[in-house]
Amino acid sequence: MRPFLLFFLALSFPLFGQEPVYDLIPRPAELSPQSGFFTLKKIALVRQPGGFSPFKTWLEAKKGVAVRQSPKPARKGSIVYAASPALPAEGYLLHITPENVSIYASSPAGFFYAEQTLVQLAEQNDGRLPCALIRDQPRFAWRGMHLDESRHFMGKEFVKKYIDWLASLKMNVFHWHLTDAQGWRIEIKKYPKLASVAAWRPDRGGLLNSEADTARAGEPLTYGGFYTHDDIREIVQYAAERQITIIPEIEMPGHTTAALVAYPEYSCTGGPFPMPGGAKNCPYPNFCVGNEQTYVFLQDILREVMDLFPSAYIHIGGDEVERQQWQKCPRCQQHKDSLRLADEAQLQVYFTKRIEDFLLQNGRRLMGWDEIMEGGNLSSTAGVMVWRGENLAREATQAGHPVVIAHNYYFDLYQGNPLYEPVTYGYLPLERVYRYNPVPAGFSDEQQRRVLGVEGCLWTENVYDTRKAEYMIFPRLFALAEVAWSPAERLDWPDFQRRLPALFDWLDRRDTHYATSVYDPEIVVTVDSASRQLSAQIRQQIPHGTVRYSIDGIPPGIDAAEYTRPIPLSAPCTLQARAFWGTHRFSKIISVPFRPSMASGKPFALRALPDKRYNGEHPEVLTDGLDGAEAFHDGRWCGFYGDDFGLTIDLGAVQPLHRLEMHWLEGEGSWIYLPLFMSVESSDDGLNWTPVAQLTKAEIAAKAAGRIKPVAFDLGGRPARWVRIYGKNPGQHPVYPDGKCWLFVDEVRVD
Numbered sequence: 001m002r003p004f005l006l007f008f009l010a011l012s013f014p015l016f017g018q019e020p021v022y023d024l025i026p027r028p029a030e031l032s033p034q035s036g037f038f039t040l041k042k043i044a045l046v047r048q049p050g051g052f053s054p055f056k057t058w059l060e061a062k063k064g065v066a067v068r069q070s071p072k073p074a075r076k077g078s079i080v081y082a083a084s085p086a087l088p089a090e091g092y093l094l095h096i097t098p099e100n101v102s103i104y105a106s107s108p109a110g111f112f113y114a115e116q117t118l119v120q121l122a123e124q125n126d127g128r129l130p131c132a133l134i135r136d137q138p139r140f141a142w143r144g145m146h147l148d149e150s151r152h153f154m155g156k157e158f159v160k161k162y163i164d165w166l167a168s169l170k171m172n173v174f175h176w177h178l179t180d181a182q183g184w185r186i187e188i189k190k191y192p193k194l195a196s197v198a199a200w201r202p203d204r205g206g207l208l209n210s211e212a213d214t215a216r217a218g219e220p221l222t223y224g225g226f227y228t229h230d231d232i233r234e235i236v237q238y239a240a241e242r243q244i245t246i247i248p249e250i251e252m253p254g255h256t257t258a259a260l261v262a263y264p265e266y267s268c269t270g271g272p273f274p275m276p277g278g279a280k281n282c283p284y285p286n287f288c289v290g291n292e293q294t295y296v297f298l299q300d301i302l303r304e305v306m307d308l309f310p311s312a313y314i315h316i317g318g319d320e321v322e323r324q325q326w327q328k329c330p331r332c333q334q335h336k337d338s339l340r341l342a343d344e345a346q347l348q349v350y351f352t353k354r355i356e357d358f359l360l361q362n363g364r365r366l367m368g369w370d371e372i373m374e375g376g377n378l379s380s381t382a383g384v385m386v387w388r389g390e391n392l393a394r395e396a397t398q399a400g401h402p403v404v405i406a407h408n409y410y411f412d413l414y415q416g417n418p419l420y421e422p423v424t425y426g427y428l429p430l431e432r433v434y435r436y437n438p439v440p441a442g443f444s445d446e447q448q449r450r451v452l453g454v455e456g457c458l459w460t461e462n463v464y465d466t467r468k469a470e471y472m473i474f475p476r477l478f479a480l481a482e483v484a485w486s487p488a489e490r491l492d493w494p495d496f497q498r499r500l501p502a503l504f505d506w507l508d509r510r511d512t513h514y515a516t517s518v519y520d521p522e523i524v525v526t527v528d529s530a531s532r533q534l535s536a537q538i539r540q541q542i543p544h545g546t547v548r549y550s551i552d553g554i555p556p557g558i559d560a561a562e563y564t565r566p567i568p569l570s571a572p573c574t575l576q577a578r579a580f581w582g583t584h585r586f587s588k589i590i591s592v593p594f595r596p597s598m599a600s601g602k603p604f605a606l607r608a609l610p611d612k613r614y615n616g617e618h619p620e621v622l623t624d625g626l627d628g629a630e631a632f633h634d635g636r637w638c639g640f641y642g643d644d645f646g647l648t649i650d651l652g653a654v655q656p657l658h659r660l661e662m663h664w665l666e667g668e669g670s671w672i673y674l675p676l677f678m679s680v681e682s683s684d685d686g687l688n689w690t691p692v693a694q695l696t697k698a699e700i701a702a703k704a705a706g707r708i709k710p711v712a713f714d715l716g717g718r719p720a721r722w723v724r725i726y727g728k729n730p731g732q733h734p735v736y737p738d739g740k741c742w743l744f745v746d747e748v749r750v751d
């Protein structure tokens with residue numbers, strides 16, 4: 001008997017000693033922990049509604065749990081489902097006691113979400129359910145996630161996995177971006193070339209989207225794919241079983257190149273158009289809105305789309321239309337004139353309304369990106385998905401549109417330091433996803449009611465495969481799910497940070513890739529204002545694990561020095577840091593060459609401070625010994641919006657100066673321009689200035705082929721204490737008169 005007893009004790013002790021865990025994602029509206037556990041061993045599901053059951057599926061996958069269906073509860077071991085019409089749609093009440101579990105809901109969705117809660121609790125508590133009373137319901141009715149499959153076709157299995165994540169996180173809308181310039185992904189029986197032609201482009205694997213060129217004549221078009229009607233029915237059904245509505249997006253009247261490669265007769269010029277390979281040389285023809293046949297074509301397509309997708313809303317895109325093309329089209333112009341429309345923006349509104357009327361006649365509603373409001377006079381019944389910022393959310397809700405907030409949730413943006421992340425644009429850290437309030441202060445009650453909810457977007461221009469898609473989505477999707485579901489007052493950023501490691505484990509169990517960028521060390525160099533001593537500080541977006549570092553060029557391993565306080569710096573070195581957590585987990589190695597000059601740590605004056613987004617509060621990065629990289633969100637550059645650059649450095653004493661060097665950045669696509677001219681001067685008294693040199697914009701541009709333009713000046717060993725640099729901002733943006741030019745400057749060195 002003795003060996004058996006020991007075995008029993010060994011097995012059961014850790015279990016009975018364990019604290020209950022209630023780390024639900026998203027956090028429920030109300031949760032009251034109670035003592036004890038409900039053990040999942042022999043259980044009866046009583047009056048369980050039919051359909052897909054995530055909890056039953058989980059139980060069946062688990063060995064050693066005997067599950068039976070039963071018409072009535074037993075004294076112990078029952079999980080009882082009870083219809084409770086008074087509960088809100090999608091809400092549920094869950095009572096877990098040591099004897100039984102009761103689930104109350106008014107809809108299949110409510111029971112479904114209660115079951116997702118049971119699965120999470122069971123996973124976190126070694127297969128038992130900790131006792132609790134949970135009353136839960138979503139904050140928003142629209143809890144969406146978008147996937148762009150036009151740029152890269154990901155396929156049915158990935159889409160199902162995607163739907164599984166959403167269902168587990170109590171999200172309920174999958175916005176499927178099926179058509180765009182680079183590919184058409186849905187079979188349309190009446191127009192077979194949309195599948196046979198528009199779904200295929202040249203293979204540009206390994207290239208950035210911006211470098212992926214349009215097809216050459218005769219080039220094989222092998223890259224792509226599309227969903228057949230059967231595929232789509234299967235996926236729509238799969239999603240519906242998981243309480244998810246799929247909103248299809250069929251882009252019109254812009255972002256339509258692929259469709260017009262196949263059917264150029266519906267463009268203004270008649271084509272032909274080459275198939276895009278990405279963004280390079282990609283033509284962006286619009287549908288001709290002055291051609292009646294275009295409406296026949298689009299309505300035929302939408303009929304098949306509505307036949308496949310039962311969603312209340314059909315998304316028609318409507319963003320980034322190059323409307324000036326319509327100015328050159330006689331049919332579009334004739335249409336505009338006969339309808340007495342003021343401009344091409346109104347022509348797009350006319351087009352949108354016509355498509356909306358067609359959808360309404362078929363019992364559906366239109367949704368589009370926020371540009372569909374431009375031109376005014378759009379019917380307030382049209383749904384608006386806001387992607388260009390809070391002002392548009394304000395405008396759309398004021399105009400009476402139902403609104404979905406997407407602008408703060410672009411998961412294709414950088415989530416960490418661009419130097420260590422896959423190439424993309426912008427910056428959207430996890431914390432901003434979590435902490436941004438999608439219903440900003442100042443919205444009236446009526447405006448608030450018009451916000452249907454929130455949606456994350458994954459645009460895939462540079463997301464070539466599913467692994468990278470997963471990396472971009474997680475962990476940001478966790479934050480979005482909580483914003484979408486949990487009451488605003490239950491959002492708790494510190495608690496979310498605490499739960500994050502367990503959420504990464506959750507992804508590991510689902511064989512899902514993710515980014516741990518929030519744990520990557522960030523190295524910044526600061527100056528003590530009294531001693532002028534430079535030191536390196538290492539931070540993380542979310543402090544976690546142990547950060548180790550080296551300054552000797554050897555990559556930091558588990559035995560490297562632990563970072564506990566700022567590291568004093570004087571001589572040039574390579575700073576490297578890495579975070580370690582758990583037994584075998586570690587971050588990327590962050591490596592930063594530190595190359596100080598006489599200017600580092602010295603006081604300076606600026607003519608105008610940088611913009612606050614680019615070190616307005618930390619202009620000392622100009623001389624901190626760290627160089628800004630081409631990825632200009634790296635935190636090292638000072639950006640001046642519309643202002644001239646004027647810097648005066650005080651080196652503290654008159655001494656012979658030999659050389660001054662600095663970097664300008666050029667990135668006109670991002671509105672970053674070189675100065676019209678620049679000048680350098682020196683002084684030994686701070687009053688009288690000796691010119692050193694002047695350079696024109698062309699001379700600066702010629703310094704290097706890349707975007708970073710290093711300029712260097714020979715100071716000739718002249719004794720001086722002050723140096724002064726000036727750069728002239730071009731001011732108004734040359735294309736967009738409302739905008740201004742940026743000047744980007746980093747690392748000024750004086751020796």
Ligand SMILES: [Zn+2]
Nearest residue numbers: 268288329332
């Ligand atoms: Zn036209």
